[in-house]
Amino acid sequence: MSGPAFPPLFQGLATAGADPFAAACSEARAGCDAGLVTYDITLDRLQAAIVFAPEVPLRDAMVMLPLCGIGFQNALGALAPPEVSVHLEWQGNIRVNGAVCGAMQVAASPQEPEQEPDWLVVGLTLELWSAGQDKGDTPDKTTLYDEGCSEVDAVHLLEAWVRHSLVWLNRWDEDGVRPIHIEWTGLAHGKGDTLSFGAQSGTYIGVDETFGLLLQQDAQTVMIPITQTLTEAP
Incomplete structure (x- = not known):
């Protein structure tokens, strides 16, 4: 069976059970070309x-995190039944029909906000199947197939994620961050709720022009830069 088909300038690399995020960071450190897509697909993930x-x-450059989130929402929206909803959390969680179904993470080197990174990696983890586990124990977590998406082929979803992310990458390159900001704001989960990130907590009121998280704390607004979502590269 052939692997996933990606657009020109993207190359696939199956990691055969190894963590694709770690593999992508390793390949990036070694000087691979941009456009490498690492992946591992099992029955449940x-x-x-x-x-x-x-x-x-x-x-x-951190716009790549919300940009890839939009790409995933567009991809699943094209493949899933129309009643399935997809929303995005600021720090990367993906919610399907209101419950957490997966997450994105981002790493880059170097991590200085004002410096151009040598590379940046966005990772995706999506739970496909609960394998008979009792959902009652974790009502805020779900899987794709538990939400009525059992007909969605994981390989096709991966291909669609890359394609739709490329569309938004080209749009960002041509039109700047504003279209990304508008689209992502319409998909954001939890606006108006109390949100905690690190030591900060407040009412989530939105994001600024560089996707910094805005939290209302009594009479003041606190901004948490999106660079705070960076993880250490494995």
């Missing part, structure tokens, strides 16, 4: 990662 080389400071 889809894991993948994309290597980018954005030629802007890291604080601006």
